[in-house]
Amino acid sequence: MSxxxxxxxxxxxxxxxxxxxxxxIAKDIYAEYGGGEAYLRRERExxxxxxxxxxxxxxxxxxxxTEKEVSKHET
Numbered sequence: 001m002s003x004x005x006x007x008x009x010x011x012x013x014x015x016x017x018x019x020x021x022x023x024x025i026a027k028d029i030y031a032e033y034g035g036g037e038a039y040l041r042r043e044r045e046x047x048x049x050x051x052x053x054x055x056x057x058x059x060x061x062x063x064x065x066t067e068k069e070v071s072k073h074e075t
Contacts, residue, residue, distance in 0.1 A: 033039040 030036045030039050033042060
């Protein structure tokens with residue numbers, strides 16, 4: 001094996017090792033918020049507090065649309 005290949009192998013291995021060490025680094029932070037999903041949900045709410053209200057409006061509009069389709073077919 002040439003010295004270039006050995007150097008490339010070491011470089012690739014050091015990158016892999018760096019990722020392995022980073023794995024789970026924020027586990028304790030996310031645990032404080034009840035897990036990663038809860039943390040992301042909270043961040044989204046802070047970023048856009050009207051998101052939940054809009055979601056409810058969309059659901060309501062979708063259910064109204066579905067009810068109209070059903071009533072059309074019933075008559």
